[in-house]
Amino acid sequence: MSESPVIAARAPIKVTVEAGKSYYWCACGKSGTQPFCDGSHKGGPFTPVHYKAEKDGDVWFCACKHSGHRPLCDGTHKTV
Template sequence: MAEEQPTIAKKAPYTVQVEGGKNYFWCACGRSETQPFCDGSHKGTEFTPVKYTAEKSEWLWFCGCKQTGTPPLCDGSHKNLK
């Protein structure tokens, strides 16, 4: 069986101000209505959310295209999308 591909939620990162010590669950499937975070829409797929614990309060760029090699953060992969 072929590996399921994520839905591209956005061809750009989501800029999020995170709070130090707080856990965030990044949507890996691209189906969530609460991008870039999980709302449970992955149920029934092979995707699971990626837990991210913020080390400090700061602005971060969470991947929107779901193609990043460094989940959950953007690595610029969206620049290679057609």
């Protein structure tokens, strides 16, 4: 049976991103630097998800870890 990620929060996290910059989203939910990876997944089934910003601006990263549009929020937090 597969392990489920920890729900870090039940609302997305707004981040101002920079065009061309890479970000590594926490997929396990255990990171202390949400929504980004801090290596807490080591030894488990999860790996961080790479996100490269196409333009400067605000994006909403998923914090419930169940989005179908990972790493960005798709509203799934309303049902988990």
